[in-house]
Amino acid sequence: MGENLFEHLQRGEGLFRDRRALGHAFKPADLPHRDKEIETLVHNFADALKGFAPSNMILYGMPGSGKTAVTRHVSSQLQERGAKIGQPIHTIEINCRNIDTKYRVLAEIGNALRLEGDSQIPFTGWPADKVFECVRARMDARTGAHIIVLDEVDHLISRVGDDLLYSLTSLNTGLLDQSCCSIVGISNDLAFTEMLDPRVESRLAPIDVVFKPYNASQLEDVLFTRATTGISEGVLDSDVIPLCAALAAKEHGDARRALDLLRISVQKAEMHDEKMVTVSHVRMAQNQLEFDQITPAVANLPLQQKLILFSILINEKNGLKNISTGEVYGTYESACENAGEKPLTTRRVSSLISDLDMMGIISAKTISKGRQGRSKRINSCLPPAFDPFQVMQVSDTIMTDVVNGRYRLQRRL
Ligand SMILES: Nc1ncnc2c1ncn2[C@@H]1O[C@H](COP(=O)(O)OP(=O)(O)OP(=O)(O)O)[C@@H](O)[C@H]1O
Ligand SMILES: [Mg+2]
Known part of the structure; x- marks a missing residue:
């Protein structure tokens, strides 16, 4: 028998000290460059420790700007402090992407507040006002301050409207006797309040906190703090963290992306049995992340979108750049x-081309051709090593006939 399949991974020191410290579930105790945001939350939540309701808040910011991490950090410190001074504080975090109806959110809150002997609110079936009354009564039974964090709340509001927020914010206007309640809504859509009825907006958002995207040097600090816990000493080449930070800064300063890049870079070095992590591993990690993002985006396109994308790509493969909508349409008819x-129709195809542009799969720039009107210059944005034809065929068997079909393609001089 040869070496055990796992043996080489356990040999030597290992590049990770604790790989969980670079994972998504990790709760960092130190959050560099978020002092101001933390301070605003602390200042507001401090009222809960005196038995008053903190103001409701909305936290905005691009993905990966630390909204969830900051809120969890401050909430857990608040609970710890409350326990120490004997002031009951209950924080409940609900992710509204997963729990996405008014009923389910209220049921989740009610069940989190259950005391011994309280019944479980069923998944569905109770009348809406019964669930709401149950939540109210359980808040009072528990006394103290209740902080309800509605993470990714824009998803819920865009699906089912702002009725839930109206009900929840009404708890503090006379419905609770023995307790108080405050709502923290988290959104990465800055225009989120436009979806709200003005009455709900004015109740919900006395305090807005905007989380600015991190810049490259701030992301370096974020990575350094996480790397100290997560990665063995002396194994990172000095260019690795700056490169991960610079690449993620281009992706709207996303700390999640920066951490993913660093974690995957270390994994790549481990897989290649190397003792140091270098920029070449970061490049591999970047490629993998691009692949991981682009593969489902292309695979899940509806058939008509695939036919249009195919028509652009086959022309490009034939040496044509800056393809016009007319050229795409000619090939598209044969592909169909x-x-x-x-x-x-050409009009519909033109609008689907714009959708592909919005998704970042292609770029379609509109140019003016003087009196002949306007036209598009279309080019692929797919990474060179990605094989879109393969992905399209695996996800849609009809595409095999399309890819293997014959086309009269032009080549511009
Ligand atoms: N200042 C920071 N220091 C250390 N880690 C951070 C910092 N900011 C963010 N992170 C980490 O980056 C990742 C993304 O952060 P977080 O989940 O808080 O982003 P978000 O703003 O809630 O994004 P989304 O809008 O996508 O939910 C998490 O793993 C988090 O721990
Ligand atoms: Mg979040």
Whole structure:
């Protein structure tokens, strides 16, 4: 028998000290460059320790700007402090991407507040006002301050409206006797309040906190603090963290992306049995992340979108750049024939091309051609090593006939 499959991974020191410290579930105790945001939350929540309701808040910011991490950190410190001084504080965090109806959010809050002997609110079936009354009564039974964090709340509001927020914010206007309640809404859509009825907006958002995207040098500090716990000493080449930070700074300063890059870079070095992590591992990690993002985006396109994308790419493969909508349409008609599909109108195809542009799969710049009107210059944005034809065929068997079909393609001089 040869070496055990796991043996080489356990040999030597290992590049990770604690790989969980670079994972998504880790709760960092130190959050560099978020002092001001932390301070605002602390200042507001301090009222809960005196038995008053803190103001409701909305936290905004791009993905990966630390909204969830900051809120969890401050909430857990608040609970710890409350326990120490004997002031009951209950914080409940709900992710509204997963729990996405008014009923389910209220049921979740009610069940989190259950005391011994209280019944479980069922998944569905109770009348809405019964669930709400149950939440109210359980808040009072528990006394103290209740902080309800509605993370990614924009998802819920855009799906089902702001009724839930109206009900929850009404708890503090006379409905609670023995307790108080405060709502923290977290959103990465800055225009989120436009979805709200003005009455709900004015109740909900006396305090707005905007989390600015991190810049490259701030992301370096974020990575350094996490790397100290997560990665063995002396194994990172000095350029690794700056490169991860610079690449993530381009992705709207996303700390999650920066951490993913660093974690995957170390994994790549481990897989290659190397003792040092270098910029070449960061490049591999970046490629993998791009692949991981782009593969489902292309695979999940509807068939008509795939036919359009195919028509752009096959022209490009044939040496054509800055393709016009007309050139795409000519190929697209043949692709439809090979797929046995009826072609859409040029107008519809033009709008689907704009959708592909919005998704970042292609770029379609509109240019003016003087009196001949306007036209598009279309180019692929897919990474060179990515094989879109393969992904399209695996996800849609009809695409095999399309990819293997014959096309009369032009080549511009
Ligand atoms: N200042 C920081 N220091 C250390 N780690 C951080 C910092 N800011 C963010 N992180 C980490 O980056 C990742 C993303 O942060 P977080 O989940 O808080 O972002 P978010 O703003 O809630 O994003 P989304 O809008 O996508 O939910 C988490 O792993 C978090 O621990
Ligand atoms: Mg979040």
